[in-house]
Amino acid sequence: MANRVIVFFGPRFEFDRIVREGTQGDEVIASYLDSIRVYNARIKSSDLTTRDLKLKAPDHVDSCVVHADDFGSVLSHVLPSFASILEETYDIDKLYVQNPPKRAYDSLLAAQVPDAIKVIHYEYKRVGKGDLPAIYGKLEEGVLDQDEAKKTLVTSLYRLSVMQDERPSAVLLYGPSGVGKTETARCLAEALGGGLTRIQFSMMQTSEAYEYLFGAEHSKASFARDLLARESNVVLIDEFDKVNPALYNMFYQLFDEGRYVDTNYDVDARNCLFLLTSNFPNEREARRAMGGAIFSRISASVEFADLTAEGKRLLIRRHYGKIVSKLDEEDASAISESDILDWFESNAERYDNMRTLKAKIEKAIFEKLSSPLFEGKRRLKVIE
Structure with missing residues (x-):
């Protein structure tokens, strides 16, 4: 199907860098959506009523690039035919694929010689002991007051940087609304050199949250897809207390092992730092409302107070x-x-x-x- 296939799991900016460096000097570069249009046109041109349809498309391309968002532009039944459509459309030298859904990835593995496939997982920066001074400096600069919260958080991160074994860390930030919890998450992401992935559940009804967590149509937004696209290993789950407790079981494997599996994706989230914000007045109330099963998986709890x-x-x-x-x-x-x-x-x-x-x-x-x-x-x- 292609002489060489690069499958990349990670953020768009890094995928674009890989593509940019790998396609230097290429004369013909096609996108996945280009291939779909060419494939459909050729299907139509084989029909008796449209046999004269003129195709202005190359038979050979130096590179074909498939971004994660491209998969959302095709119907569900196209995914299992991902590899065969490309094979019937172009003679491809290099194929670049970002964050493919499981069905598209499986079709690629079945059609391609294993030795020709290179799988790259983006290496996210993890919280290390050497990062703590910069993190504390960012917190001091960006978050007003909250001296005790900052100390508690940095102390927790120090322990986690030494003790963690690639498992993710879940830290609960609780207290009044609008006193610096979200800004704290931004400071941590900046200190670790990447953008903050922010997930908000407060606006979701139960059915929307269910589809978002478990995965519905591949073209719809999902927690797994957002995790795959994260720019840093800092993920803010805003108003975690607004999640229906019946859905907390989707986080058990994630917080225990750093793996998240839904209908369409299997995500590696090891070493990830999950910041869970809530408006609980105290830790006891948080445990009572959330339940022991999910609360026991939280690495640390940090209290935020009213501003002076x-x-x-x-x-x-x-x-x-x-x-x-x-x-x-x-x-x-x-x-x-x-x-x-x-x-x-x-x-x-x-x-x-x-x-x-x-x-x-x-x-x-x-x-x-x-x-x-x-x-x-x-x-x-x-x-x-």
Whole structure:
């Protein structure tokens, strides 16, 4: 089918790098979707009514590239024919495939000479002892207050960096909403040199969560697919307490062995750091609500507290400055001359939820900027 096949499991940016380096000097490069279109056209051209259909497609390509997202663009029955379709479409020198579903991968293995297949698993950076100073520095810079949470987390990571045996680590971050749990996850991902994979269950109904976890149609989003595409070994499962407890059994093998299997994929997640956020007020309540089976698989629990008054004022200044920096000179001047910043700093202790506080700051700024538009409209009505 192809002289050489490279099957890659991992993030898009690394797959693109492999393809870019491997295809230098190639004259003809085709995508998987190109091959599907050519294959369908040739099927139609064999029909008596369309025998004159002209195909402008090469018989030979130097490289054919199949991205993970390409599989979502074809119907389910195409996957078992993945290899045969390519074989009937092109004479391929090199075939690059990213994160194939199991049925497509099996068809490839059945059609290809084993010695011609090279399987590459992306090597994610794991938390090591040498990373801890950078991690703590990132946390100090990016997360307001939460001194005890930072110390507890770094202490837990120190233990895990020494004791882990390739099993993933699941750390529960609990406490009030909007006090730095998500930002903590971002800091950890940045310190380990990759983007954060964020999974949110709060917006899913039970049926949606079931399909997302167990895998439904290969073209739909799934937990396994998101794990395969992760850029770093830090995965944030936001509002883990919103998962129906009946679905927690899907995490048992993942947290125990670092393997996640659904209908379409078999994912290697060893050495992964899973951060599970929740709004539980204490560890005892978390254990009671989640159940002993899943709670026993959590490596550490880290408590986040309400921000101090000074912490809230610092957050206000940071967020206010971030918004003003995006404004043009005229708007920035108008906001700087207003009392918005002073008002929020003086009333900082009124707010318990930091997401709400940020939203209120944005609302105040943009209401101030847009108010002249409405005043002009009112004056126009008076004149009329």
